[in-house]
Amino acid sequence: MYDFTACIVTYNTNREELAQIISCFQKTKLKFKLWISDNSEEDSLRNFINNLSNDRIEYIFNNSNNGFGSGHNVILEKLMDKNCKEKAEFHLILNADIIFEESTIEKIVDYMRKNSDIGQIGPKIYESNGEVNKSCRLLPTPLNLIFRRFCPIKSVVDKMDYDYEMRWCDYNTIMEVPILSGCFMFIRTDVLKTVGMFDTRYFMYMEDYDLCRRIGQKYKVIFYPEVEIIHEHGKASYKTRKMMMAHINSAIKYFNKWGWFFDNERKTRNKECIKRYKK
Template sequence: MYDFTACIVTYNTPKNDLKKIIKCFQKIKLNFKLWISDNSEKDDLKSFFKEIDDNRIEYIFNNSNKGFGAGHNVVIDKLINSSEISEFHLIINADIFFEENIVEKIFEYMKRHSEIGQIGPKIRDLEGNFSYTCRLFPKPLNLVFRRFLPFKNIVYKMDYDYEMRWANFEKIMEVPILSGCFIFLRVSALKEIGGFDERYFMYMEDYDLCRRIGQKYKVVYYPEVEIFHEHGKASYKSRKMMMFHVKSAIKYFNKWGWFFDKERKIKNDETRERYFKEN
């Protein structure tokens, strides 16, 4: 049994990105298994991973691109349908970089806190700028309509609350939503709720998964460690990615509710009240 397993979904991912993240994994002192789930049109990475020659890393060619969540579900299904492969599973983007002992610290914290189903670290960009990656459950204004609002002051006020900018990000705290670029999960939680909802091709599948985990476990932001994310907010830089984001947001609200979402109101109110009571 592994201490933890991990999966990276690739789609024409630059080999330099993969080299960086693999070097990070190879410094980890825990017993792990890393799968590379490739959604690319061709299995060009097959020879690349043969050259790496690390039996802890396994390449899977999916021969199709059914989406980010579907690529991860190839591995999640293995975990769910097996009696024991690992206690924890890490879903991670290829453009992530982390120093030594980061995963070890998260692993140890999760071992001590069985009530946590998902945990996420502090995240910075490569210049060291802090990223506000904790979220309340979104309203349509936060994800869909804000794109078309011309009033920056209104957008800023919406983001201030939605991105929990009122919180102290130096403290461990329970939150509704964490970033999908680094998702450290308890496998027993996945066995209860299942994997990603494959109706989302790209974007929002992480929100959906996090929300389902939060119905049964705590979702916790853990700033005792930090990682670096290179290509964050791609949907703000590409019209194509923006359209993927909007389409997925529509699917999210069709599933969970647009303007009438009782769970959203309760969870968001509880998050604010808990924070301001403790601080």
């Protein structure tokens, strides 16, 4: 049995990034299995990854791009199978552009083993410029995810982001939050068996919010700043029109599922979080 399993979904991913994240895993002393689930058009990474790795790392070519969540579900389906040989206490879903230190996962595993009510945990995230990523979120409203993109008044957008990104909280404090960044989702495997896999109606973006929200309905979702990672390419959806439209399309699907302006769960959980942490 492994201490944890992990999966990275790739799509025409930079080889240097893959080599870098694989080297991070190879430093851990825990017993793990890492899958590279490739949504690219061509099976061009197989030899590259096989030359970098060993039996703890497995490459899977999906031969199609059905989306980020679908790429991860290829692996999650294996883990959900009762006959699965790669059994593990925890599963890590992460992006390829992540850097973490040798003891990072050991510290997370230790903390989760001491706190069995935690379903998902997220570390403190630094951007490549050294700034702390405001990775904790309230459950979003349509104003947060769609309308602010088209608002020309910067002061209005900044005020919305101040509340939504919980900029008023102390990012050095362990907190139970409604939403965590999807770039590094460390989840108890049994929790995934309870709440299910990624919702594949989202091709790209919002699938992490949706899964995190479902976990938070039954378990604690914890921001754990005692460990730190670097996320090199955050906010990619702001950089191209194509990515922005993909994000908006997924946001529409999210609100169609959970509710646009009438969402009692959103109202209750956000109110509880603000009351607990906003000074």
